[in-house]
Amino acid sequence: MKQFNKQATSLLLAAGMGLAATAAWSADNLADVLKARGLSQQDLLAAAKTYVPTGKRDEFVAFSSGGQSGQVIVYSIPSMRILKYIGVFTPEPWQGYGFDESSKKVLAQGRIDGKDITWGDTHHPAISETNGEYDGQFLFINDKANPRLAVIDLRDFETKQIVVNPIFKSEHGGAFVTTNTEYVIEAAQYPAPLENKKFYPLEEMNEKYRGGVTYWKFDRKEGRIVTKDSFSLELPPYWQDLSDAGKGASEGWSFTNSFCSERYVGGIEKGRPPYEAGCSAKDTDYLHVINWKKAAEVVKAGKAKKINGHDVISIETAVKEGLLYLIPEPKSPHGVDVTPDGKHIVVAGKLDTHVSVYSFEKIQAAIKAGKFESKDAYGIPVIGMKDALHTQVSLGLGPLHTQYDSKACVAYTSLYVDSQVAKWNYCEGKVLDKISVHYNIGHLMTMEGDSTKPAGKYLVALNKLSIDRFVPVGPLQPQSHQLIDISGDKMQLLYDMPLPLGEPHYVVAIDAKKLKPAVRYKVGTDSRTDKPHPGAVRAGEEKIVRKGNKVEVFGTLIRSHITPETIDVEVGDEVTINLTNLERAQDETHGFTVSTYNVHASVEPGKTVAVKFKADKEGVYPYYCTEFCSALHLEMMGYMLVKPKGWKPSAKK
Ligand code: RUQ
Structure with a gap:
């Protein structure tokens, strides 16, 4: 970055002053703004040295x-x-x-x-x-x-x-x-x-x-x-x-x-x-x-x-x-x-x-x-x-x-x-x-x-x-x-x-x-180990696997959908929800939470995470994406249904 020299500031200031002489008070007039905000030439110089306009980046x-x-x-x-x-x-x-x-x-x-x-x-x-x-x-x-x-x-x-x-x-x-x-x-x-x-x-x-x-x-x-x-x-x-x-x-x-x-x-x-x-x-x-x-x-x-x-x-x-x-x-x-x-x-x-x-x-x-x-x-x-x-x-x-x-x-x-x-x-x-x-x-x-x-x-x-x-x-x-x-x-x-x-x-x-930070992970990465996540799946391969009282969900996230949309479990089940963010677009992070179960995940593009908890209370618990990701973000949700043990739908109707 070039040193912002004194001359340039004086010119800028003079330009502002000149305008002030001809125009009435205006929020767009430099001298008026300086006066209204009580700023000195020194302040203006400091501002110019630190201000990074929108779209530009810091050094x-x-x-x-x-x-x-x-x-x-x-x-x-x-x-x-x-x-x-x-x-x-x-x-x-x-x-x-x-x-x-x-x-x-x-x-x-x-x-x-x-x-x-x-x-x-x-x-x-x-x-x-x-x-x-x-x-x-x-x-x-x-x-x-x-x-x-x-x-x-x-x-x-x-x-x-x-x-x-x-x-x-x-x-x-x-x-x-x-x-x-x-x-x-x-x-x-x-x-x-x-x-x-x-x-x-x-x-x-x-x-x-x-x-x-x-x-x-x-x-x-x-x-x-x-x-x-x-x-x-x-x-x-x-x-x-x-x-x-x-x-x-x-x-x-x-x-x-x-x-x-x-x-x-x-x-x-x-x-x-x-x-x-x-x-x-x-x-x-x-x-x-x-x-x-x-x-x-x-x-x-x-x-x-x-x-x-x-x-x-x-x-x-x-x-x-x-x-x-x-x-x-x-x-x-x-x-x-x-x-x-x-x-x-x-x-x-x-x-x-x-x-x-x-x-x-x-x-x-x-x-x-x-x-x-x-x-x-x-x-x-x-x-x-x-x-x-x-x-x-x-x-x-x-x-x-x-x-x-x-x-x-x-x-x-x-x-x-x-x-x-x-x-x-x-x-x-x-x-x-x-x-x-x-x-x-x-x-x-x-x-x-x-x-x-x-x-x-x-x-x-x-x-x-x-x-x-x-x-x-x-x-x-x-x-x-x-x-x-x-x-x-x-x-x-x-x-x-x-x-x-x-x-x-x-x-x-x-x-x-x-700094050369990545914008996305290779799909299915466990970001904390830098290795493929065992819970990762591709689109269309989502599934829920039950072994005894252990329920494991292999799900995906992509605008504006969580797959699966329903997770059925029984009280006392141990639930693991694996989620892979399938987005390729930059900055399309999804989040995930299940109501009142104190779980949260941030799932950046390509990342796979797992949250694990015991479904220890019966009830209906919405889960949703916690990162506003699209116009249909609020619809990016589903229900975890925690049923009493041995519950069967009634045969009525
Ligand atoms: S430190 S100023 Cu000098 Cu570790 Cu605290």
């Missing part, structure tokens, strides 16, 4: 965490229009997610200790990468509360897999992918015993509690994580936080922040200072530097131990094999963000005004020379901060997370306390510009800003508070995403967007042209 697609909703929110940039919610850890009826049999199985993969968990605290989405560039094939997102990770296929924007972390009790440093998505990384947050269902008192934190990093092996061809080829590194009970994978110069390595390396045990009730005080007593915490490539070989060589059936490299082994190093970092950091060339690692410490730029070259040199300033309490070599630092830059209060520009050496860091974004040069260590945001920015995101080739152009500030920005909707307010133009020297605020579904911790945005 970037953003995938936002849906926070406590356990979903993902998809919107496009620069218009900031919401396109879709993707059900991930939470049932989502529009997509039938958690209502049809196949999607129920996906959600069931996320059961923990034999129990359904129907919500998730989604934090950090990551797009799959090829050679460090976003490839638009898959999206991964973590659940912090119930340590899980989900795989979303971007061919149909559906959740295909959920894996439960076998050793963590909470997880925050994920998802981050390695350069070719060999692994999806997630790090623990609050340390706990790694063995499942094992209790040790808090006082034994140093000995019995552990953190860690998990490397989930991703099979791109299958589009699934392979749990048996995945492994973890045991880490000390420093509270691990955000992570990032190395790239370019640092390919094969990963970096994980920590806070509360004090390993503090709180307890106001026991007369001890609270966690927030005890956890920030020291001036520094530790950046973990891990050689994951070598770690994978160590696991292959059989040097990992099994915990809960999962390969875990002990701290001892990691140190012996030269996999794990620590570097002090300013206390309570949040983001650790590798530069596009992989040469530097930027750490932002919330409680320090500086961002610290570490040099991977220096880190390598220290490791090679065996130059360590000490060992930590667990025997892990600690590289001196000054031996690893490239520079430190004072940006402002509460630096939190960093993203990169397409321009060399240019980075953007969110300043939580100052409610600002700082634009700065990490090579020369100087501040270039600042802009205020509304308010309390957490993360920020530039277009393809995690990749080896950031696309520049726009930045989105993910603000925790929106306070006075939108029409009030009660005490629980939406968070706000503010779109900022970063194409010029000075950042310019363009647009405020409310995020109405949970706390959007983090977002990633990809060039829309890289």
